[in-house]
Amino acid sequence: MPGRCAYGDHGVVSTATRTTARLLRRPGSWRPAGVAAGIAEHIGVRVRLVRLGFIALAAAGGLGVALYGAYWIVLPAAPDAPPSRVPPWLEYLLAGVAAIAAIGGVAYAMPLSGVFAPTLLACLGGALIWRQASEPERDRWRRLSRTSLSADHDERMGRIRLAAGAALVLAGGGIVLARANFSAIRDGLLAVTVTVVGMALLTGPWWMRMMTQLGTERSERIRSQERADIAAHLHDSVLQTLALIQRNAGSPREVSRLARGQERELRTLLYGSRTASGQLADELRIAAAEVEDAYAISVEAVVVGDTALDDALAAAAAAAREALVNSAKHAGVTEVSLYAEVEPDAVSIFVKDRGVGFDLDAVADDRQGVRGSIIARVERHGGEVKVRSQPGTGTEVEIRIAR
Amino acid sequence: MSPRVVLVDDHAMFRSGVRAELGDRVDVVGEAGTPAEAIAAIRSSRPEVVLLDVHMPDGGGLAVLEAIGPELPDIRFLALSVSDAAEDVIALIRAGARGYVTKTISADDLADAISRVADGDVVFSPRLAGFVLDAFRDSPVAPSVDPNFDQLTPREREVLRLLARGYAYKEIAAELFISIKTVETHASNVLRKLQLSSRHQLTRWAADRRML
Structure with a gap:
């Protein structure tokens, strides 16, 4: 049906449905039901003809009365109808009398009326209650009808229905057993079994297909959810970064800083979060990442072994971070190595660059960087720092803390 | 004399980038985008070094190593990856690669690594x-x-x-x-x-x- 698809795509069909005339009751001031008027207006014939039709059907076995009652119950009144002057209780009374009369007529004329009439009455009663119920109540019932075994313990309706259902099943079983005619039961069971097997054979494939479709649909939904999450992430960060890279295309340093930051973020997304965990390795990697971001260099961080962070190791990690910052700021390189190893008796951290280097003795005593932030900080915690640097070949800071 | 190299990576952009960066420091005798292509290219051109991407569809670099390694033991492989996953790297080394570098390596370092692998070093x-x-x-x-x-x-x-x-x-x-x-x-x-x-x-x- 290509045509329908095409229309559906453009929403024409839905507009058409909205303008379709609905069959409504048209109650007037002197006709509380307005069933005939509604039908007449809907199919475009005169009211009198419709009424004649109902009367004719009523004469032929009471069907007209039943139909009229059913329409009255089922059809909604037109929204613009004037309020009825007949009081509601009289309306209900009339409807009740009509329904009982109709059911009585039908029951009288049909076999099995002992079962049929009460059932029909119950159905009509249910329908009446349904019609009178307010929208929130209907919602609640709809919800409840989906939960019976799984209903919450505090859902009174669910428990009542469960109890009523169980009682009915037991009663049915009791009646069957009490009136047991075992050969009849056997024949009946056989017939039922044969029918059930036949039904299974006939509809089995269909059921299977439906179950598979349901499963596929479910996993498809989960997949599309995941896709949406990833798409959202890609949109938020990756596309942003790509846009920034295009804007900064003239500055290689900025481009590589953006790219590295994005790479790290994607890795975090793909391989799980890497947040502060109180472990030395994570602390060092976070420090390396921060320095990478802040100074547009790349830090090759290698950590062998791991241990929980204590005060001394936290100080060592902070000193290592300071050494990375020093290399980034002063060495004039784009790459710095960070290596940490947790040995049984000590933790060593090395920060090395191949930059301009410096003469440690020539550094003024008041320069906070190396002395204060690195050496003194580590020594306060019982560690030692060695700085090896030569102008022209680079610098290596070694931090060692005994465990 | 520059070493003869086959580039194996499923991203053509990356291959052409590496080729341009390396210039005449290596002699690129073949390129491949899939393990199957790579196996064919290596068999026909007999390079000294294969620059091998770890992650490719259809088995990745490992498939190439496992196919070529026993057959042509003289060919050396240098694994190249964006992945830092230890199991990938270790698997390739254990399958016979002579080294591993990340894709962010500078052109000079890469050329140096290739010639070292060509000389039999790791x-x-x-x-x-x-x-x-x-x-x-x-x-x-x-x-x-x-x-x-x-x-x-x-x-x-x-x-x-x-x-x-x-x-x-x-x-x-x-x-x-x-x-x-x-x-x-x-x-x-x-x-x-x-x-x-x-x-x-x-x-x-x-x-x-x-x-x-």
Whole structure:
């Protein structure tokens, strides 16, 4: 049906449905039901003809009365109808009398009326209650009808229905057993079994297909959810970064800083979060990442072994971070190595660059960087720092803390 | 004379980038985007070095190594990856790759690594050195088949540590007062141990740390 698809795509069909005339009751001031008027207006014939039709059907076995009652119950009144002057209780009374009369007529004329009439009455009663119920109540019932075994313990309706259902099943079983005619039961069971097997054979494939479709649909939904999450992430960060890279295309340093930051973020997304965990390795990697971001260099961080962070190791990690910052700021390189190893008796951290280097003795005593932030900080915690640097070949800071 | 190289990577952009960067420092005799193409290209052009991407569809670099390794043992492989996943790297080394570098490596370093692999040396990036140190860190739990392959000598450890700290072979040689040749020997011994070790932890270790 290509045509329908095409229309559906453009929403024409839905507009058409909205303008379709609905069959409504048209109650007037002197006709509380307005069933005939509604039908007449809907199919475009005169009211009198419709009424004649109902009367004719009523004469032929009471069907007209039943139909009229059913329409009255089922059809909604037109929204613009004037309020009825007949009081509601009289309306209900009339409807009740009509329904009982109709059911009585039908029951009288049909076999099995002992079962049929009460059932029909119950159905009509249910329908009446349904019609009178307010929208929130209907919602609640709809919800409840989906939960019976799984209903919450505090859902009174669910428990009542469960109890009523169980009682009915037991009663049915009791009646069957009490009136047991075992050969009849056997024949009946056989017939039922044969029918059930036949039904299974006939509809089995269909059921299977439906179950598979349901499963596929479910996993498809989960997949599309995941896709949406990833798409959202890609949109938020990756596309942003790509846009920034295009804007900064003239500055290689900025481009590589953006790219590295994005790479790290994607890795975090793909391989799980890497947040502060109180472990030395994570602390060092976070420090390396921060320095990478802040100074547009790349830090090759290698950590062998791991241990929980204590005060001394936290100080060592902070000193290592300071050494990375020093290399980034002063060495004039784009790459710095960070290596940490947790040995049984000590933790060593090395920060090395191949930059301009410096003469440690020539550094003024008041320069906070190396002395204060690195050496003194580590020594306060019982560690030692060695700085090896030569102008022209680079610098290596070694931090060692005994465990 | 520049080494003859086959580039294997499923991204044509990356291949052309590497080719342009390396210029005439290497002689690119073939390119391939899939393991199957790579196997065909290597068989027909017989390069000295294959620059091999770890992650490709249809089995990745490992499939190429496993197909070519036994057949043409003289061809050397240098693994190239964006992945820092230890199990990927270790798997390729154990399958016979002579080294591993990340794709963010500079052109100079890459050219240097290629010519070293072509000369029969091995290439340890700091990260690979870290992997190996980590993998051989504890003494083996189970009795091993050949203890020679399951322990690093103290000297090998020292070399690896300096590699992980970002030292070049030349710097290591100066630091340890040994010749560059000795450093190279230590490095290839470590690689051999990595390939032949029966340490069962090696596999488990790599699987444990999805990433370093």
